[in-house]
Amino acid sequence: MIEIKGLTKKYGSFVALDHFELSIGDGVVCGFVGANGAGKSTIFSILATLLSPTAGDATIHGKSVTRDPAEIRKVIGYMPDFFGVYDQLKADEYLDFYGASYGIPAEKRKVLIPELLELVNLTDKRYEYVDLLSRGMKQRLCLARSLIHDPKVLILDEPASGLDPRARVEMRDILKHLKSMGKTILISSHILPELSEMCDEIVVIDRGKLIAHGHVESIQAQLQGDKRIKVKVVDQLDAARAFFEEDPFISGIELQEDKKEISFTYKGSDEEQVELLRKALLSNIPVYSLNVEEKDLEDVFMAITKGAYE
Amino acid sequence: MHQRFSNPVLMKELKLRFRAFKSFSGLMFYLILLFIFVGGFLSVYTQFTGTGFFRPSESFIMFSVISVLQMALVMFITPGLTAGAISSEREKQTLNILLTTTQSSTQIIIGKLLSSIAFLILLLIAGLPLYSIVFLFGGVSPTQLITIFLFYLLTVIAIGSIGIMFSTITKKTIVSMIATYGAMIFLGAVTAFFFFVGFSLDRIPGGMPTTPIGGPTPSSPITFFWAAINPGALMLTILFPEMGNELANLTNISFPNWIVYLIFYSLITVICLFIAIRKLRANMRHNR
Ligand SMILES: Nc1ncnc2c1ncn2[C@@H]1O[C@H](COP(=O)(O)OP(=O)(O)OP(=O)(O)O)[C@@H](O)[C@H]1O
Ligand SMILES: [Mg+2]
Numbered sequence A: 001m002i003e004i005k006g007l008t009k010k011y012g013s014f015v016a017l018d019h020f021e022l023s024i025g026d027g028v029v030c031g032f033v034g035a036n037g038a039g040k041s042t043i044f045s046i047l048a049t050l051l052s053p054t055a056g057d058a059t060i061h062g063k064s065v066t067r068d069p070a071e072i073r074k075v076i077g078y079m080p081d082f083f084g085v086y087d088q089l090k091a092d093e094y095l096d097f098y099g100a101s102y103g104i105p106a107e108k109r110k111v112l113i114p115e116l117l118e119l120v121n122l123t124d125k126r127y128e129y130v131d132l133l134s135r136g137m138k139q140r141l142c143l144a145r146s147l148i149h150d151p152k153v154l155i156l157d158e159p160a161s162g163l164d165p166r167a168r169v170e171m172r173d174i175l176k177h178l179k180s181m182g183k184t185i186l187i188s189s190h191i192l193p194e195l196s197e198m199c200d201e202i203v204v205i206d207r208g209k210l211i212a213h214g215h216v217e218s219i220q221a222q223l224q225g226d227k228r229i230k231v232k233v234v235d236q237l238d239a240a241r242a243f244f245e246e247d248p249f250i251s252g253i254e255l256q257e258d259k260k261e262i263s264f265t266y267k268g269s270d271e272e273q274v275e276l277l278r279k280a281l282l283s284n285i286p287v288y289s290l291n292v293e294e295k296d297l298e299d300v301f302m303a304i305t306k307g308a309y310e
Numbered sequence B: 001m002h003q004r005f006s007n008p009v010l011m012k013e014l015k016l017r018f019r020a021f022k023s024f025s026g027l028m029f030y031l032i033l034l035f036i037f038v039g040g041f042l043s044v045y046t047q048f049t050g051t052g053f054f055r056p057s058e059s060f061i062m063f064s065v066i067s068v069l070q071m072a073l074v075m076f077i078t079p080g081l082t083a084g085a086i087s088s089e090r091e092k093q094t095l096n097i098l099l100t101t102t103q104s105s106t107q108i109i110i111g112k113l114l115s116s117i118a119f120l121i122l123l124l125i126a127g128l129p130l131y132s133i134v135f136l137f138g139g140v141s142p143t144q145l146i147t148i149f150l151f152y153l154l155t156v157i158a159i160g161s162i163g164i165m166f167s168t169i170t171k172k173t174i175v176s177m178i179a180t181y182g183a184m185i186f187l188g189a190v191t192a193f194f195f196f197v198g199f200s201l202d203r204i205p206g207g208m209p210t211t212p213i214g215g216p217t218p219s220s221p222i223t224f225f226w227a228a229i230n231p232g233a234l235m236l237t238i239l240f241p242e243m244g245n246e247l248a249n250l251t252n253i254s255f256p257n258w259i260v261y262l263i264f265y266s267l268i269t270v271i272c273l274f275i276a277i278r279k280l281r282a283n284m285r286h287n288r
Helices: A040-047 A069-075 A091-101 A106-119 A135-146 A165-180 A192-198 A216-223 A237-245 A270-282 A297-309 B008-019 B021-049 B056-082 B087-091 B095-100 B105-126 B128-137 B142-169 B173-203 B221-228 B231-239 B241-251 B257-280
Strands: A002-011 A014-024 A029-033 A055-060 A076-079 A153-157 A184-188 A201-206 A209-215 A227-233 A250-256 A261-266 A287-292
Touching: A002 A040, A014 A040, A014 A055, A014 A201, A014 A209, A029 A040, A029 A192, A040 A055, A040 A076, A040 A153, A040 A184, A069 A076, A076 A135, A076 B095, A091 A106, A091 A135, A091 B008, A106 A135, A135 A153, A135 A165, A165 A184, A165 A192, A201 A216, A209 A216, A227 A237, A237 A250, A237 A261, A237 A270, A270 A287, B008 B105, B021 B056, B021 B105, B021 B128, B056 B105, B056 B128, B056 B142, B056 B173, B056 B231, B087 B095, B087 B142, B087 B173, B105 B128, B105 B142, B105 B257, B142 B173, B142 B231, B142 B257, B173 B221, B173 B231, B221 B231, B221 B241, B221 B257, B231 B241, B231 B257
Parallel strands: A029 A184, A029 A201, A076 A153, A153 A184
Antiparallel strands: A002 A014, A002 A055, A201 A209, A227 A261, A227 A287, A250 A261
16 A cells, blocks of 8 residues: 655745645556656655655555655665666676665575566576666666565656567566566556556646546546547438537537548537437438547546646 | 675675776776886985895885885875765666665665775785885884784775765765865875974964974974874874874874874764765665
């Protein structure tokens, strides 16, 4: 259980985090969404005991990040948004160093390191110097590193940034695997379709404030304003148009003659929508399909963050 | 139990340091410099005396030259080895990750310090064959050699701690380097300057000579202090105990200067390490 209570971080007079309240259950994969500078990395740094908040506190498994950071470090695996690697160190030595840093005995590290490299698909890079690995490989190695002490909670700040599509799919598979192991995962990303597929919950942040928190679908619904409906007819496009134009809930009609398709913004309720369809059929409009356009997270993101750029 | 004493940072740094070509070339450079100085000294000295031979008293002079030279070299190298210890990790963006591990701040700082000192000890040991020449001709006691090595160690640890402290509290390695070299030059040279200034001022007390020329001058603890914390002065008083007596005469303080040195440099070490450990996780309120 991760609980964030009244978390506030100020840089001078600039408020990067503003009385942030959140609680995340065990074993949940929670995606953090927000524009650049929204405060995602700030929250993650505080949870990772790297930054102390100006006010408020957060607890992980009941331990406070400000009062008991040493205990927190045992249970979290942290992957920063930007990180470097030591040169002159090979991949297995890199993991070995961090293993030792968590007090894992040498014999256990010997067993663990090949397993972790296997997990992130870097077995063949075991004896390569880490600074010579590609960015995506470094990223996966860093993920392996964050797992070395078998933490219950993973805090991953944009783990998929800079990865090619294949590597991103691989990263997602690794994360799914970690989820199946029962780990709680906090992850921030700008690539939203990725989050929606992988996460149980989504947290939306804007300018240091919590905008929304909930299941992926409910967030989408919550943030969806007007819905856009697309109707296909077999023929009589003009008649259909004339019919829909009369409905008070309908605006912004667009016609696509070649596809025999009409789309419009609909403000009515679901019941009113049923009524609309019934009336259309009774008026002999040959509707053969009606669908509500799904807004994906991308649109949601754009809608939420519009304010930040104005 | 084993974990308490193992230090991952130390082990890793040692591995990296001895793997890097830089360290090897650094060691070579150090030895070459030392040999050039000693060789130069030998040739100049034998030319001067015109005998071409080397007597025990002369080998003692050479021992002194090597000792002071090594002290100077080591003092120059220490800031370079320690002033980037933390700040370079910050610059390479490896520090964040290191700080989220369960290692304590104390462990990290001590690991950094020890790994730099280990390399300096290696340098000093590599210079040992030079001393064998001196021993061959006699004139130096092993006690003197050991005392001098212990004071090397103390000086290196103190300056190393200053370097680590600056490296922790400054963001940029370059700033930390400048500050550490500044501190080193202060201890090595500015103290000598202050001593001479203080000494001259003590000699002319208000223009009214209260003491006959050549007699004991008014005691000046501050002047004595400047001399006592100067590494060069310490070397000379260890090598030539008469010089210690001379200092006592000059300042009217017969307290052994090496004790002042020991206390002062130990204090520097403790204070600097304390600050470094405190400031390593400066963004956190609770840290050790
Ligand atoms: N050390 C600092 N001093 C001053 N302001 C800072 C500092 N660190 C962060 N900020 C500010 O805090 C705000 C939040 O930054 P943060 O890095 O948390 O954003 P983010 O959501 O992670 O953005 P991104 O998507 O670009 O990674 C930003 O406006 C940033 O300018
Ligand atoms: Mg960020």
